[in-house]
Amino acid sequence: MNKGKIISSERVSTGIDGLDYILKGGLPQNRLYLVEGNPGTGKTTMGLQFLLEGERKGEKGLYITLSESKEELVAVGHSHGWDLESLTIHDLTVSGESLTDDSRYTVFHPAEVELDETTRAVLDEVERIKPKRVVFDSLSEMRMLAHNALRFRRQILALKQYFMGKECTVLMLDDRAAEASDRELESIAHGVIRLEYVPSEYGKQRHHLRVVKMRGVKFQSGSHDFNIETGGIMVFPRLTAEENNKAFQPGILSSESSELEELLGGLDYGTSTILIGPAGIGKSTMAMMYACTAAKEGERAAVYLFDEGIETLYKRTAAIGLDVKGYVENGLITVRQIKLAELTPGELAYLISQEVEKNETRVVVIDSVNGYLMATPQERFLMMQFHELLGYLNRRGIVSFLIVGQYGLVGAMQSPIDISYMADTVVLLRYFEAEGKVRQAISVLKKRTGKHERTIREFRIDQGGIKLGEPLSDFRGVLSGIPVYQGKTDGLMEQGGNREER
Secondary structure (H helix, E strand, O other): OOOOOOOOOOEEOOOOHHHHHHOOOOEEOOOEEEEEEOOOOOHHHHHHHHHHHHHHOOOOEEEEEOOOOHHHHHHHHHHOOOOOOOOEEEEOOOOOOHHHOOOOOOOOOOOOOOHHHHHHHHHHHHHHHOOOEEEEEOHHHHHHHHOOHHHHHHHHHHHHHHHHHOOOEEEEEEOOOOHHHHHHHHHHOOEEEEEEEEOOOOOOOEEEEEEEEEOOOOOOOOEEEEEEEOOEEEEEOOOOOOOOOOOOOOOEEOOOOHHHHHHHOOEEOOOEEEEEEOOOOOHHHHHHHHHHHHHHOOOEEEEEEOOOOHHHHHHHHHOOOOOHHHHHHOOOEEEEEOOOOOOOHHHHHHHHHHHHHHHOEEEEEEEOHHHHHHHOOOOOOHHHHHHHHHHHHHHOOOEEEEEEEOEOOOOOOEOOOOOOOOOOEEEEEEEEEEOOEEEEEEEEEEEOOOOOOOOOEEEEEEOOEEEEEEEOOOEEOHHHOOOEEOOOOOOOOOOOOOOOOO
């Protein structure tokens, strides 16, 4: 029988909701963890959040700093709106006053103090404070004192055993200055959290968090986006299938256009629809028709705009009788303007998931995928992230609309990205010319659920929404934008006045 001390499996919150979610509830208490990352990735901010969370729960915290002075840490706290007066900060950095002081156990400088003496100064403070949470910042100075990897490893092992005996949960921060020592540290620690940043050619810097290991914990693996904001670190966990399965009430979202219903039929909840075509053809208007129909039925809808301004959306939809602004004021439609170059895929997915889960939203419109791509030009795995987002929305019973603008207006046109295989329904809109006029055509190329027409119909957007004409049976090549006339044009729609459409 093992007569040693049994370590509790209870969790302690990191103070970062997204990270706690990734860890399935937080860090197992009374263990030692390594937080590694290059300078500027948020290690100090994470350490302070960890201690402040403990203070809120009545747990004493101790911040041992070997690299930044207490004044610098207080300044970091002020930048986030935090008052660090309740924290005990043990400053072992060198100062001008300490250079002439013989106090060897409260001042740390690699060139003047031996490793064992520095360690003793740390342990004395732990004995005095008796903290439940400790942050050790950073291991780079300790590594320099040790002079060799073997001595450094032995010292960290000794600290690990000591802190476990004191029932402390410890974060050790390391800037990964010595690659050879990283593996040794990772093998000693109970868990390893890695913070990274990817320099951006334009826009704000992108950050990623990865839990490298966590003994005895089934954590959510992979890379997760995070931001360093006023108020601390905000982590956006990836959307995965196992965490987001939820039974939903099946149903069909119909439009108020009987003609459109004949062509497309209703859209099942839990499916995604791509509206694809050139600029100004009416893709956004069609999506907003469905959003307004959902709002009229008491369901919530959320619209994420990358390209169009909110006031422009209100004005344009009001011109055809859609009271989008009224539904927004009543809380049935949420419209968010997304700033290009200020967003990561993980952050967008988080915004959408929060809207869906907190407000029970049933319709989501992303307008447009082109803007989404522009906001994330350097992301290597954008298609996988987009696939995860659509899968999440489908599992939550959402009707999602993805607006895809094609390059060009007529003739051969290209799409910025091919996501048609991901969607359940694909609706193609095209310009074509007949009788010396520019006209619009619509067709349903794909629909996995339910029946739909396979005809190509002319349409126009007028007061009340979309009006459809008869199938264009006398033309060939309409979808290419360069039709060939094969019969009479009696079935063409009468053209109204000019109106800007999207």
